[in-house]
Amino acid sequence: MLALTIGAGAWFFTNRYGGNIDRVGDVFQALDEESRPAAPSPTGEASQATEDPITFLLVGSDTRAEIAPGELPDARSDAIMLARFSGDREHVQVVSIPRDSWVDIPGHGKNKINAGYALGGPTLLIQTIEQLTGVRIDHYAAIDFNGLIQVTDDLGGVDVLVSETTSNGPYTFTAGLNHLNGEEARWYVGQRYDLPGGDFDRVKRQQNYLRAMFTKLFSQEVFTSPAKLDSTLLAVTRAVAVDDGLGNGHLLAMAYSLRGLTPSEVEFFTAPVLGTGMEGPASVVYLDPTTGQRMWGYLRTDSLGQNADEFADETLPEVPR
Secondary structure (H helix, E strand, O other), X not given: OHHHHHHHHHHHHHHHHHHHOXXXXXXXXXXXXHHOOOOOOOOHHHHHOOOOOEEEEEEEEOXXXXXXXXXXXXXXXXXXXXXXXXXXOOOEEXXXXXXXXXXXXXXXXXXXXXXXXXXXXXXXXXXXXHHXXXXXXXXXXXXXXXXHHHHHHHOOOEEEEEOOOEEEOOEEEOOEEEEEOHHHHHXXXXXXXXXXXXXXXXXHHHXXXXXXXXXXXXXXXXXXXXXXXXXXXXXXXXXXXXXXXXXXHHHHHHHHHOOOOOHHHEEEEXXXXXXXXXXXXXXXXXXXXXXXXXXXXXXXXXXXXXXXXXXXXXXXXXXXX
């Protein structure tokens, strides 16, 4: 009876939530395995972990354009992130790569990194980032930021800290603590004009919003209300599509392995940059190859979290603009 009950519960959760996630087909099949980076080789404390690290490429759009049901977010996107789940499953590092980064697109020469998707879909974007970083990507996820905004309302709003008072559209975000509903969060995440750092500050706002949402999602209030937890998980899973190599059983196993993770163990970084410039009529971001290779090297050894202090300028501050 106990085995049947556990089995039925696992089946229910796997199909109710895992089955709610769209799948993206043929993402990795066309990649040349011989030219891809090797799997991470953990060193130091990381080498004691019993699980292998997992690396996701996360892409998505924070625009206000409507997305039709079943349609993937436009991955010529506003958000490109590498998310590393450490081998101990107790730490996560998320590294945002500015969408205007000027990089080599395999077979297409130099271009902005988000052009990789437009030229060859998720496969070429993965190939581009693996070539740039030397970090092997295990899974792909497309995030509908509009869908995550619905999660904000399901959670009863989220709290974000803002360092300077700014306005975007019909809303003003005052210095200090702001409680945002879904519509306010949409404008907060999408702002880049009137921010000193432009797109760099928008990247930090994307990260700040995700940090606030994770914190609220993992709060005691959500997990003690079955109805709220159910509606929230349904909204979250509707907002995500993953590669078809990540089946429901794999998702359930991964979620279970991360059961001890807390929001405080999720660290946000931005890929190191040298500055901005022009390539023809296009405004682009030049990445810092020296500092970047050090960051990517730590990811390749699953030790970025242990060496986070080296990247103070690239770490999400407690109170971004």
